[in-house]
Amino acid sequence: MHQSPTNADFPLIFERGAPGARATDLPPLDVPKADLPDDLVADAPLALPEVGQLDLVRHYTHLAARNFSVDANFYPLGSCTMKFNPPLNEAAAALPRFTGMHPLQDDRDAQGILKILYQLRIWLATIAGLDEVSLQPCAGAHGEFTALKVIRAYFHDPDAANQPQRRKVLTPDTAHGTNPASCAMCGADVVTVPSKDGLVDLDALRKLVDDETAAMMITNPNTAGLFDHTITDIAKILHDAGALLYLDGANMNAIIGVCRPGDFGVDIMHYNTHKTFSTPHGCGGPGAGPIAVRQFLAPYLPVPQVEKRATGQASYKAATGGRGLPEYFLDHDRPKSIGRVRSFVGQSGVLLRCWAYIAALGPQGLRSVAQNAVLNANYLAARLRHRYATPYFDPDTSRFCAHEFVTVPKDLLDKGVTLIDIAKRLVDYRIHPPTMHWPVHDCL
Amino acid sequence: MHQSPTNADFPLIFERGAPGARATDLPPLDVPKADLPDDLVADAPLALPEVGQLDLVRHYTHLAARNFSVDANFYPLGSCTMKFNPPLNEAAAALPRFTGMHPLQDDRDAQGILKILYQLRIWLATIAGLDEVSLQPCAGAHGEFTALKVIRAYFHDPDAANQPQRRKVLTPDTAHGTNPASCAMCGADVVTVPSKDGLVDLDALRKLVDDETAAMMITNPNTAGLFDHTITDIAKILHDAGALLYLDGANMNAIIGVCRPGDFGVDIMHYNTHKTFSTPHGCGGPGAGPIAVRQFLAPYLPVPQVEKRATGQASYKAATGGRGLPEYFLDHDRPKSIGRVRSFVGQSGVLLRCWAYIAALGPQGLRSVAQNAVLNANYLAARLRHRYATPYFDPDTSRFCAHEFVTVPKDLLDKGVTLIDIAKRLVDYRIHPPTMHWPVHDCL
C-alpha cells in the first residue's frame, strides 16, 4: 500500500506553503501607532516558514505518523522507564487555571498549585525515606548538579561539616554519563570505582574513600538492572569516613513503595519524574528532577521552597478574603541556601502530572508498580536466557534482576548478527529497541 | 520497515486485555445501598471488552493510524466537500461551558449558545437569499425530510395554498439517492425528470409539471459539477404551475457569497454544514442540515425556533439578574409548525463550529471560498482533459464546471484499466479516491 518515500514526500516546513501564506492572524491594531526608531528595527523580515493552516496541520500530522511513542509502541527501556501517560493527567494539566498562571502571581492567587507542590514535596520525601525535598531541578542531570551543590555547601558550612577539603566524588564505572559530568560542572574531582560482577567492588571502594571524599554517587538498582544488596555496606564505608551517599534515582521504578533509600543509607538523591512517575517523555523532555535530602542537608536546598503555614496561623479561607496570610507560600528566605538553580518556581506543569500519578496509585498502588515491573523483567529474562546470554541473571543461583536486565546475544553475535541488526528487526515489529552497548559492550 | 500485518496485529478490542482489567474507575459508593429487586437485574454481566488504559489507548491509536483524514490526506470529493477543520473551532466547542450544557437548561442560563444559534439562523438566511431558517435537522437528508414536511404543510393549510392534492415531487435523474428516499418517507410520489447534456431537460420538465406537483428537488451546481444556468427557467416553469422549487444545497460550496438561491428562484433548501461550512466529517457524522425558506413557508418550520426579543423589550443584562426575560429564547409556540423533527434543540455542537467558520471568513471570505473552489476544480479539469475525457467540461466552448467535475478515463478503460484500479492507485499515493460510477456509469 505504500510508495517508497522521496524527499518531496517529506518536505521540511520551509519547503511548504507559499510567500504570504499564514496559518493564523491577529485583530487589527486598535491603538495609535507609536514612534518606532529606524535604527532599532531589523532590516529584513525573518526567513521563517510561510504556510497556511492546512499545510501546517498536514505537516505536523505527517511527522507524528513517523514517530514511535508509548501510545502506539512498546519500549523495553530500563532506566529510561517509558510509562503510560494517563490522558486525565494531560487534560487536567491543560486546565486554563493551571496553564494560565503567571509564575510571579500573588501566593494568595495560587493556593491550588501551591498545595499540589507542597503535597508532592511531602510525598516524595516519604517515598525516599528522607526528610526534605526540593522540586526545583528541571531534570535528573539538573538534580545531580543541584545535589552536588548542596553537598558542597554542607561541607563548606563552618557551622556544619566545615570540611572544605572534601572535593572528591566517587562514581562506579557503570555510572550514567551525567554523573561525572555533573561533578565536572561543580568543580568536583571525579574518581571512578571499579565493579565486580556488575556490582561495586567493595575492596576497591574502601581503598578510594578518604577524608577528601565528599560523596559517592550510585545508581541502585544499577544500570545493569541489579539491586546492589551491598548498598548498606557501601553506605557504612562512606559514613565511617565522613562522606555522604548519593543515589541516582533513575531506577526508582523498581523499588518505590517496596524499600526506601533513606533506610539503606542514602543521604541525598534525585528522582526523574519522567521515568518513575509517568510524566510524558515528550520526545526527550520536559522532565523534572526533584531531590530529597536528610535533615542536616535541608538548609542548603535551593530557593524558593514551597511551604505550608501551620494551621491556626492563617487559613486559606481567611487568606482569600485578602485579610490574612495564605496557607501555602513560596519561601525565599533561606540564608544557607545554595541560591537559585533556575528561574521562578520549577517545572510546575510536569510536577502537577507527577502529583496526579502518585495520587491515582496511592501507597499500595506505588508498591505494586515496583513489584510488577520487577516480576515482568524477570519473566522476560527467564524466557530469553536460553537464546540470549544474561550475564547478571541466573535464577538457579537466585540472581534476579530489578526492573531491567542486560543481555548479551552471544549466539547470534557469533553468527555475524550485530546488535544493530537486532535493533532494526525490533523496529520492524514496531517495538522500540532497548539501549545498546551500555553498560557493557555488545549488550542490550 | 513494515511487516505484512496479520489478524493478531489488528485484534478487535474484544480480543485485547484480560478478565478483570479496566481502563477507568469510580470512587467507592458514598451513600447507603438501596433495595434492588432481583427480578429487575440482568442475570449476567455484559460481554464488553475488559482492557487496561494502556491497551485502550494503543488500540484506538492504532486504529487512527489506519484511517485517511483531511488532517493527513487530500480528498478530491465534490458534493461531499471535505474541508479543513480549524483546530480553534474544535477547541472552542470543547469549552466546558458549551459541552456541559443541558438542553433543557433555563434560557437565561444559555444566552451565549442561543445568541450563536440566532446569529447563525440569520446568516444562513442571508447566504440563501431566503427569509427564515430552521437549525433543527440533523443532516442533509433530515433537512430534505423536514423541508418536504414543510412543503406539504403549506399545501395542506386551508388558510394558505389549500391544495392537498399536490403529492408529486420531481427529482432529476442525476439526483442523490436521499432525494427520492426522503420523498418516500413523507409519502410523496416521486417522479424522475430526465437530463440532457448533464442538465435538466426543460421540455420534459414542462410536460411533467402539473397541478398535482408540489415541488421539484434540484441540486445546483448539480452532481455532475455543472451549474445549471437554466435554473431560473426551471423555477418559472414550477412557479407558473403553482409548485415550489427545492434546492439540495450539498454543492453550496461552489456558490456561497457569489449568488443566492433565493435570487434564482429557490423557495426552500437545505445546507449540509459538514460539507459547506467545514464542520468535521467525523468518519461519517455528525452533520447538520439547516433549511432555509421563503416567508410564506416560515410558519410551518419545526419547533423549537431560536428567537431574539426586540431590544428594549428586555435586555440580557436585566435577564441575568433574574428580573426580566432573556434576550434570546427558544420559541415553542408556533401553531402551524410541522412539530418536532428531533429531540431538544438541534446539533448545537456542530452548529457552533459552523458559526465559527462563517465568522472567521466574513462575507468577503465566504465569497472567495467559492471562487477558489471553482477555480481549482477547473484548473484540475483542464489539466486532466487530454488524458481523461471530461464530458461536461470544455473550455473551448466556455463549458466550465463548478467546484467538482466528472471525468471518464476512456483511454485507460479501453486498455483494460478499471476505475477500481485508478482508485487503488490514488490510495497508494495517499490521496482519497473520488466518488466512482456516479452520477454516470464509468466515471469518477
Next chain:
Amino acid sequence: RLDQPLEMPGLDQPRSELQLHRDLTELARQNRQAAQAGCFLGGGGYDHFIPAAVDYLAGQGAFVTAYTPYQAEASQGALQAFFEFQTQVCRLTGLDVANASVYEAATATAEAVMMALHVTGKRRVLVANTIHPHIRAVLRTYLADLAVDLIELPAAAGRIDTETVRDACDQDTACLVIQSPNVYGLIEDWSGHFAAAHQSPTSNHKPPLGIALFNPIACGLLKRPGDCGADIAVGEGQPLGIPMQYGGPWLGLFAARKTLMRKMPGRLVGQTIDRRGRRGFCLTLQTREQHIRGAKATSNICTNQGLLALRATIYLSAMGPHGLREVASQCYHKAHHAAAQIAALDGYDLAYAGPFFHEFVVNCPVPARAVIDAGRQRNILPGLDCAELGIGTENQLLIAVTEKRSAADIDALVDLLQRVPADRNVPV
C-alpha cells in the same frame, strides 16, 4: 450573481483567530455549565462521568477529520471501530444486529416504527404515553402524512399496564413502543408488555413488533431489551461518554433481531477476509441504500453520528462490564438515597410508587419553578419542571441522580428543597 459580498448582520469583517477566540470565550461565559456538582437535570440527557481517554482518543484528527468510510482501504480504522460499536450495542441490548448509528433517540424511534410498518405491512402504532414527550412529538411528525394510526396508551400510576397493552393490540397493529426507564424514571414491564403484544391475534402471522426504548447505562445493571422479548431496541447513546452539549450531537442506537437485518436503516459495517486471509471491514448490505432503492427506500439516512459512535465505543471499552455495572448501580443507589431523603422532607413526596432507576418525580409544596429559581442562586440545578416538559403539574419536579453526584452534592440538594418553602414565606 452578486457584485459584492453579502451584508451579514453582526459580521462585516472576517474575524482573526485571536478575535474569534475572544468572542467564543465571552459567549461561553454567558452560559451556565450544568455539568457540575449541582446538576440533577435529566429528562433524556444526563451528566455522567466521561473518562479522559474518550476525549483523548476520539479527538484524534485521524478520526475527527476523516470522511465516511466508503473507501475501505482508506478507512480500516473507522470501519473496525464501528464494527466494534455494533458488537457492543448488540451485547448491550441482547439483540443480534446493530447499525453504525442514527441521529438520536427520537429519530431512532421513528425509524424503528417506520421499519415495523414496512415489515408487518400493518398500520396501527401503539406508543406508551410514558415515553419522553419529544419522542412522541417526533413520531407524530414522522407519521403525520402516512396512512397510519398513532395511538398513545395511557398510563396508570406512571406506568403502562399489561392489560392496557392486551386490549389495544389488534390484527392491524404493527408495533408497540415502550420506554424503560420511562420519562418518569420508572421501570416498565417490557417482558409482560411485549409478550402480550406477541400473543395478540394476528391475521398474517406477523404479530406486532416490540420496540424497546432503552437507556444504555441501565443496561449495565437491569434486564436488557433482548432479554425481555423486544424485537427492536432504540436508545439515546448520549450517556455513553458524550457530553450533553446543549442537546446535540448525540447518538441514536439501533439494534434488532437477526431476521429484521435487511430492513434496518442506516449503515452497517461487516467483517470480511482479504485475498491473503487477513480480516478486514467494509460497509455492507446497502452502502448508501438510497441510491439503490431510491423512492422505495424506507429510510433516507446518510450522514450518521460516526464520531459519537466512536466515543461510545471507547467509553464502553474503558468501562467494561464491571465498570458499567458500577456506574449503573451507583446511579441507582444514589437516586434512591436522594429520593428517600426528599420524601422525608415536610411537604415533599414521591409522585409515583413504582420501581425507578436514576430519575424520579417529586411533588413539591411550591411550584417547581420556585425551586429551580432558588437553585440558580446556589448553582444547583435541582431538576426539571414537569409542567414545562409536559409530563406533569406545576408543582412536580423531575430529579435525576447520576454516579457523578457525591453524597455531599445530594445533601446540598436536599437542603435547598427544605429551605425553599420557608424562604418563600419571608419576602426578601
Next chain:
Amino acid sequence: RLDQPLEMPGLDQPRSELQLHRDLTELARQNRQAAQAGCFLGGGGYDHFIPAAVDYLAGQGAFVTAYTPYQAEASQGALQAFFEFQTQVCRLTGLDVANASVYEAATATAEAVMMALHVTGKRRVLVANTIHPHIRAVLRTYLADLAVDLIELPAAAGRIDTETVRDACDQDTACLVIQSPNVYGLIEDWSGHFAAAHQSPTSNHKPPLGIALFNPIACGLLKRPGDCGADIAVGEGQPLGIPMQYGGPWLGLFAARKTLMRKMPGRLVGQTIDRRGRRGFCLTLQTREQHIRGAKATSNICTNQGLLALRATIYLSAMGPHGLREVASQCYHKAHHAAAQIAALDGYDLAYAGPFFHEFVVNCPVPARAVIDAGRQRNILPGLDCAELGIGTENQLLIAVTEKRSAADIDALVDLLQRVPADRNVPV
C-alpha cells in the same frame, strides 16, 4: 524492605479517575487565571496569543508520549521537527547553529557562560545588572565553586553604558552578557557593547565572547543578536506558543556562531542521506556527550525540553515572518500607548527614558502593592512590584503589554491606576 505500603499524608487510598478529576478541578479553582484580559504581568513570562493549532498538533500522543529520538528509524518525526526548530532558532537569532533546547533562560545563560569560560580559557565573567535577577542568581549558583570572577556591570538610567563595558573588559575576560530588552523592558545597545568587548585587549587572540540574552518575540521586529555582533544568543522560548503554566516547563533557546559548534551543550539534530539517497535526520556530534566526555564534559544536560521546542516550532511556522512581526509590533505599539496614558496620569511617571519594547517601569504615587491589591478586586493584574522582584523601589510597578491586550483592556488598567490613589484616601 517495607512490609506494608508507605504512610503518605493526605493519601491513604488510591484515587479513582473520577475522584482525581474532581480534586484537580477543585485545586484549579483555587488558582486565579492570569492569562486573561487584565494581565499586565511580565518580568520574564508573558501572556501571548497561542494559535489553537499549537495545542492541537503538539498534543498528539505520537509526540507527547515518545522517547528521546536516539533510535533514528523510530523517530524521524521528532528529529525532523527538532531540525526545523534549530533552523528557526538560527533565523530568529541571526546565528549559525542552534541546539535542540536547554531547560530555560537562566540555565541557558549559565550554560553559555560555562561554554565561554571553556572556549576562551579565561576567568572573568561580565554580566549586566540589567539582567533579570533570577538569571543573575542562577549564574551566581553555577559559578560559585569554580575559580571564576563574576562581575556585575552597573547601569545608568536603566541601561548599560558602552563606556562601562569598555572599562570592565580586560585580558582575562571570558564573556560579556547583556539582556535586551532588559529586565526594565529597555532596549540595550548590543552592537556597541559587543563591539567594545571584541575590541578589548586580548592576550591569546581570544577576545571576550558576546552573549546576548534575547526575547524571541522582539526578534520579529528588532535587530537580532547575530546582527549586533553576538557570539552566543540565549533566550526564553516561553513566548513562542508555550503557556505560562506557573513558570514551567518553559524552553531554553541556545544558538551560537559556527566556530563554537563543537562546544555547544545539549543535543543537536543533523541532516543526513540514507543509502537510497533520501534525506533523514539523526542526533549528531555527541548523543549523550556525557558518556563520551564524562568528567571532561562541560555540560551535563541530557533530558531537554523537546515537547516545548516542538510547540515553538509550530508556533513560528503558524505565525511566519509577517505574523511574528505583527505580534512584535502590536506589543510595541500597545505598550507605548499604555505607557503614554499612564505617564499622563496625576502622580505617575515612567521610571526610565530609554527606548523600550513591550514592558516598562512606572513610578506610582502609592506602593505598587496597593495597586496590585486593588487590581485583584477587579481581576486586573496590573504588573509586578519592583521591590519584590528586586529591581526597584516599593513604589515602582513593572508593566508588560502584549498583543493580546485590547485597547479596552488598557483603558481598564489606566482607570485602575487613576483610581487607586484617590480610593486610598477614602477609608473603606
